[in-house]
Amino acid sequence: MVLIMKEKKMKRFLLTLAALAALGVSLPAQENSKPPMKSEHYEIRAMDDAALLDLSMLARELELRFGVYNQLFRYDPQSAPLPLKVRVFTTQPSYDAYVSERLGDTRPGAVYLHYSQADKRELCVFRGSAEETEMLPHQAFIQFFRAFVSNPPAWMREGFAVYFNTLRFDPAGRAPGETMNGSLTYEENLSWLEYIKALGQNKTAPTLRSVLQADSSPQSVNQPPDNFQAAAWALVSFFLGSGMEDYYRTITDCFLALDQNASASENTIAVMRRISLWTDFSAMERDYKAYLDSRKTFNELIEEGRKAFTAGDFPNAEMYFTAAMYQKPAHYASYYYLGLIYYEQKKYAAAEEYYKSSLSYGADPGLVSYALGINAAMDERTSEAIRWLEQAATANPSRYREKVDALLVQLR
Numbered sequence: 001m002v003l004i005m006k007e008k009k010m011k012r013f014l015l016t017l018a019a020l021a022a023l024g025v026s027l028p029a030q031e032n033s034k035p036p037m038k039s040e041h042y043e044i045r046a047m048d049d050a051a052l053l054d055l056s057m058l059a060r061e062l063e064l065r066f067g068v069y070n071q072l073f074r075y076d077p078q079s080a081p082l083p084l085k086v087r088v089f090t091t092q093p094s095y096d097a098y099v100s101e102r103l104g105d106t107r108p109g110a111v112y113l114h115y116s117q118a119d120k121r122e123l124c125v126f127r128g129s130a131e132e133t134e135m136l137p138h139q140a141f142i143q144f145f146r147a148f149v150s151n152p153p154a155w156m157r158e159g160f161a162v163y164f165n166t167l168r169f170d171p172a173g174r175a176p177g178e179t180m181n182g183s184l185t186y187e188e189n190l191s192w193l194e195y196i197k198a199l200g201q202n203k204t205a206p207t208l209r210s211v212l213q214a215d216s217s218p219q220s221v222n223q224p225p226d227n228f229q230a231a232a233w234a235l236v237s238f239f240l241g242s243g244m245e246d247y248y249r250t251i252t253d254c255f256l257a258l259d260q261n262a263s264a265s266e267n268t269i270a271v272m273r274r275i276s277l278w279t280d281f282s283a284m285e286r287d288y289k290a291y292l293d294s295r296k297t298f299n300e301l302i303e304e305g306r307k308a309f310t311a312g313d314f315p316n317a318e319m320y321f322t323a324a325m326y327q328k329p330a331h332y333a334s335y336y337y338l339g340l341i342y343y344e345q346k347k348y349a350a351a352e353e354y355y356k357s358s359l360s361y362g363a364d365p366g367l368v369s370y371a372l373g374i375n376a377a378m379d380e381r382t383s384e385a386i387r388w389l390e391q392a393a394t395a396n397p398s399r400y401r402e403k404v405d406a407l408l409v410q411l412r
Contacts, residue, residue, distance in 0.1 A: 041066050043083040047098070050090040051127060058088065058127070060182040061169040062140060068167060068184060069144050073255055080147040081118035088125050095126040109135030112143040116150070137165045151264040153271055154215045154224055156254070159232035163240070165189050187328050190297055192230040197292055199227060206231045208285055212275065216268045234292060242291050247284075250275055298328050305337055314341050332363035339371060348379035366396030373407070382411055 034052065036045040039059040046052045062084075070077075089095035096106040102113055109131030112123045123143045126132060141161045145152055166189040173183030199205035206225040211232060214224040225231070239251035257274040258267050296304065305320030318341050325334035339354035352375055359368045373388035386408060393404040 038083060039063050041077060041082055041084055042086055044086040044088060047087060047089045047094055048091070051088040054127070055088065057171055057182060058086070058125070060180065061171075061184075062086065064169070064182065064184050065137070065140050065164075065167065066144055068186075069141060069164065073145075073148070075148045079260070081121075082147075084143055084147055085119075085122040086125060087122050088127050090127050092126065092129070095124065095129075099124055107135070109133075110139045111135070112139045112146070114142075114146055114150075121146075133168075134165070137167055138162070141165075149258045149260055149267065151262060151267060152258060153212070153264065153268040154228070155211050155232040155235060156271070158229050159234075159236035162189060162192070162229060162233040163236045185330065187330065188326075189233070190295070190327070192233050193292075193295055193297055196227070196230045196234045197295075199230070200289060200292060208235065208288060209281065211235055212272055213268060215264045216272065235288075237295075238288050238291050242287060244287065246278070247287070250279060253278075296323070298324050298331065301327065302333055302337070305334075309337065309341065314345060317341055330361055332358040332361035335361065336363050336368065336371075339375075343371070343375050343378070346378070348375050351375050352379075364396075366392050366400055369395060370400055370403070373404075377407070377411060386411055 034046070036043045037055040037059055038044075040063060042059055042062050044055050044059055044062075046055060066084075087098070089098065099106045099111055099113075103111070108126075109129050110123065110125045113121060115121050121143070123139055125136060138161045141164045142157060145157060145160065166187045168185050168187070170183050170185060172181060173185070174181055175183040196205060204227075206227060210225045211228065212235070214228060214232075236251075239247050242248075253274055254271045257270045259270065262270070301320050301324035305317045305324065308314075308317035308320060318338065321334045321337045321341070324331075325338070328334070335354045335358035339351045339358060342348070342351035342354060352372060355368050355372050355375065359365065359372075369388050370392035373385045373392060375385075376382075376388055377385035389400075389404045389407055389411075392400040
């Protein structure tokens with residue numbers, strides 16, 4: 001049963017993960033007189049004094065992202081026009097003015113400006129803006145990819161950008177073995193899953209060929225099919241996560257077909273030719289549909305797990321909740337339900353660990369403290385049981401005080 005999907009495969013290159021002010025400036029934006037900060041692959045320039053405050057943390061974040069991307073793509077950094085340039089703003093007027101001057105209008109949060117002349121390319125970041133969290137991951141990937149392949153096929157550019165968009169930076173985190181703060185975490189981006197499945201059921205989804213050939217001619221570069229970004233993500237997800245080695249090999253072979261100096265249409269034709277050499281498109285369409293049908297969102301996995309748990313089907317319930325945990329490792333629900341499963345199986349030590357994990361990820365303190373109290377009581381750890389039950393009653397007196405008082409009489 002294909003439920004956990006690509007987590008194990010993707011751990012080859014994904015969870016190495018790690019690092020994430022505003023002062024007024026007047027228009028036009030004036031470049032700070034201090035020299036840019038340079039890291040291994042980036043040159044980051046502050047456009048005002050406020051932007052200088054966290055350049056090192058932004059450099060940390062971008063270097064970590066570069067490392068994660070390149071675990072998959074395996075490019076030789078020496079083949080790119082390094083360093084990759086980044087320009088940082090901390091006010092809306094200065095950011096908007098700079099970007100608008102180059103694009104004709106502005107973009108929220110962050111935008112990568114690509115030019116045929118490599119030394120003019122740069123990533124512009126409005127540091128601290130509400131949109132930065134969403135846009136920086138997307139645009140940082142595009143900057144990385146286009147440093148090595150100036151004009152990649154649109155489905156690869158957009159599909160991978162969406163795929164990596166949920167690679168999040170925690171400035172206070174620290175990866176195992178690291179001495180510096182800043183770490184990356186990854187939750188699979190399934191924001192398009194329900195939508196693309198619905199398109200398939202309604203028979204309105206773009207075909208794989210139309211996605212793969214979206215910019216196969218100069219005239220089609222700016223005219224992708226409807227629902228292109230969702231379909232591009234789904235195609236990348238399929239190649240990486242189907243569990244079929246042939247498709248994983250297909251996508252890595254596609255990287256080798258790309259030419260740094262080719263146009264988007266030339267690269268698209270080259271990739272399509274490479275895929276066509278070894279792929280039966282009818283079989284791939286069937287496998288792709290089966291893959292999407294098998295995928296479940298986090299909420300669907302939790303609901304299926306609840307149904308199995310209620311029916312006493314603990315093995316399947318555990319499978320669903322574990323899949324949900326892999327999909328959203330920082331969400332409390334899967335840990336809490338796994339705690340319930342182990343409690344029912346009288347595996348009290350394991351139940352306690354999962355309950356505590358759910359608590360650390362934001363579960364209701366009253367609910368989990370009560371569960372920990374009952375668990376400890378059944379494991380004959382009376383003093384711990386009393387402590388947890390008292391905490392439950394304190395956290396939510398209206399719900400637990402009466403129950404706890406009755407249990408404490410028995411325990412004491």
